[in-house]
Amino acid sequence: MDTQLDLWEVFVQSKPGQSYKHAGSVHASDKQMALQNARDVYTRRGEASGLWVVRAADIAASSLSDHDMLFDPANDKIYRHPTFYQVPAGAKNI
Amino acid sequence: MPTTTTDIFTEKIERDLAIEPRDPMPEEYRRHLMRQISQHAHSEVIGMQPEGNWITRAPSLRAKMILLAKIQDEGGHGLYLYSAAETLGISREEMIEQLQTGKARYSSVFNYPALTWADIGAIGWLVDGAAIVNQVMLQRTSYGPYARAMVRICKEESFHQRQGYEIMAKMAAGTPEQHEMAQDALNRWWAPALMMFGPSDAESLHSKAAFQWKIKRESNDALRQKFIDKTVQQTEVIGLKVPDPNLRFNAETGHYETSPLNWDEFHRVINGDGPCNRQRLEHHRKFHEEGRWVREACQC
Incomplete structure (x- = not known):
């Protein structure tokens, strides 16, 4: 029998304005408990200005086996990088 | 300790x-941002049109792949921007409707046509260049x-x-005809690009509150000057001429001085009477309508 509560993923914002980053996970029965557990587990030393918790079952994730196929379109397009372009000698601030 | 809603907000703003x-x-802060972010988003999307016009006519496969990307x-x-605006409580449908009914605007610069391939160069260099100056400020x-x-953009x-x-x-650096086309594109895009920063803050409707709330941190004129100072040098390096007989470097201030801009034209174009306004919105409506079945299928 599964005696564990649901798994929640925890995202921590370390300073106001910054992106929320994944920190880890906690077990909890509801939103409120998940937030409290996340606070106790991941922000004991003032690491956070904000917390998000998301039920792990609600997250759609890419799978490792699809990795090559999924990200392939980005690999052969080096022209998306600024360094691909020739900047005329002497041109500044570009 | 701040107690009221306004106090908490004001304190956060003051502490950066x-x-x-x-x-x-405050409700006005929310509304100001909804307007600004949604109009920024509309500009990105409408801005695809003058360039999209050249995909099938790009002069090489390399150029075509780059333009598509x-x-x-x-x-x-x-x-990104529509999503950011949605966090304020406005829906994508509302924003699109505001665009299509003319209630929301987009950058006036996209109401000018891209006439030759050199325009694609001028748009990337000048229009995106001016947008960068503004957007670097907006990262804060x-x-x-x-x-x-x-930050992502x-x-x-x-x-x-x-x-x-x-x-x-x-x-x-190409043939005399190509050089002429490049100069002509620069001539046509120079002023519209400078006007992207908006009128002088003295007459800018929304500037004062935007400064107080730190939505905005530099004045329209200061940003425009930054762009001019960078761009003049880049123009000279490639052998083109800034289309302004009054352009001169002021050694005392360390800045370039330029002719006053034609703000009557700006207001006329942004209020709907530019060369391509009608075409841009019609195009948007047409494709939005043609995509209706996809949106409906998504809801089944």
């Missing part, structure tokens, strides 16, 4: 702390989701400006 979607904020980025930027804007979208814009500048440099 970002405002997040669930933080208390750039326009795809612009669509992406529109999405007070609303968190907007600022974070800007600025990273990607650098490629846009360089590909445009490369086109201009190549054409300027």
Whole structure:
């Protein structure tokens, strides 16, 4: 029998304005408990200005086996990088 | 300890702390941002049109792939921004409707046509270049989701400006006809690009509150000057001429001085009477309508 509560993923914002980053996970029965557990587990030393918790079952994730196929379109397009372009000698601030 | 909603908000702003979607904020701040972010998003999306016009006529496969990738980025930027605006409680449908009924605007610069291939160079170099100056400032804007979208966008814009500048440099160094086309594109895009920063803050309707709330941190004129100072040198390096007989460097201030801009034209164009306004909105409506079945299928 599964005696564990649901798994929640925890995202921590370390300073106001910054992106929320994944920190880890906690077990909890509801939103409120998940937030409290996340606070106790991941922000004991003032690491956070904000917390998000998301039920792990609600997250759609890419799978490792699809990795090559999924990200392939980005690999052969080096022209998306600024360094691909020739900047005329002497041109500044570009 | 701050107690009221306004106090909490004001204190955060004073301490330079970002405002997040669930933080208390004055209704006017929320409305100001909804307007600004949605119009920024509309500009990205409408901005795809003058460039999209050249995909099938790009002069080489290399140029075509680059242009496609750039326009795809612009669509992406529109999405980042629509999403940021949605965190304020406005829906995508409402924003699209505001655009299509003319209640919301987009950058006036996209109401000018891209007449030759050199225009694609000028747009990337000047229009994206001016947008970068504005967006670099907005990376420090007070609303968190907007600022974070800007960080992402600025990273990607650098490629846009360089590909445009490369086109201009190549054409300027090409045949006399190509050089002439590059100069002509510069002549036509120079003033509209400078006007992208908006009228002088003295007459800018929304500036005062935007400064107080730290949505905006530099004046329109200061940003415009930054862009001019950078761009004049880039123009000279590739052998083109800034189309302004009054351009001169002021050694005392360390800045370039330029002719006054024609703000009557700006107001006329942004209020609907530019060369391509009607075409841009009609195009948007047409494709929005043709995509209706996809949106409906998604809801089944």
